[in-house]
Amino acid sequence: MEQSNPNNSPLRDSASNITHNVAMFIHEKFPEVTPNQLTVARAIGALGVSFLLAKTENPKVKFAGAVGYTLFELADAIDGSLARIRAEENGEETKLNGNLIDALSDKAVESGASFLVAQRSIRNGDKIGAALNILAGITAPL
Numbered sequence: 001m002e003q004s005n006p007n008n009s010p011l012r013d014s015a016s017n018i019t020h021n022v023a024m025f026i027h028e029k030f031p032e033v034t035p036n037q038l039t040v041a042r043a044i045g046a047l048g049v050s051f052l053l054a055k056t057e058n059p060k061v062k063f064a065g066a067v068g069y070t071l072f073e074l075a076d077a078i079d080g081s082l083a084r085i086r087a088e089e090n091g092e093e094t095k096l097n098g099n100l101i102d103a104l105s106d107k108a109v110e111s112g113a114s115f116l117v118a119q120r121s122i123r124n125g126d127k128i129g130a131a132l133n134i135l136a137g138i139t140a141p142l
Contacts, residue, residue: 023081043105
């Protein structure tokens with residue numbers, strides 16, 4: 001099981017056992033799935049759902065999209081656990097390129113979601129909401 005990091009929030013620490021177990025399940029049942037593949041799939045899925053949520057007016061689709069987006073965001077914690085499991089199994093450190101891909105995908109999702117919410121705000125006539133989300137989209141990668 002993963003060690004607690006003193007820089008982690010209490011929420012992250014309490015969820016670490018769950019994410020570790022899910023990552024272990026993926027590792028055992030789907031050994032061909034790499035942490036980087038999971039990271040990229042999560043980013044594409046979260047951005048796709050964000051796009052859907054920005055375009056739809058259907059309440060059922062909005063609800064399903066919100067659930068889907070939440071699941072994709074929860075999956076973000078699993079890729080790191082999977083990488084640590086694989087690294088420990090191989091007796092090595094987690095790879096820098098995996099950390100970079102994870103950080104870039106996080107920033108892409110944050111920025112993309114912010115810009116899509118800004119677009120929806122503009123369509124709804126909410127100039128302040130649009131401005132704040134454009135600002136969030138610009139500053140997220142910083």
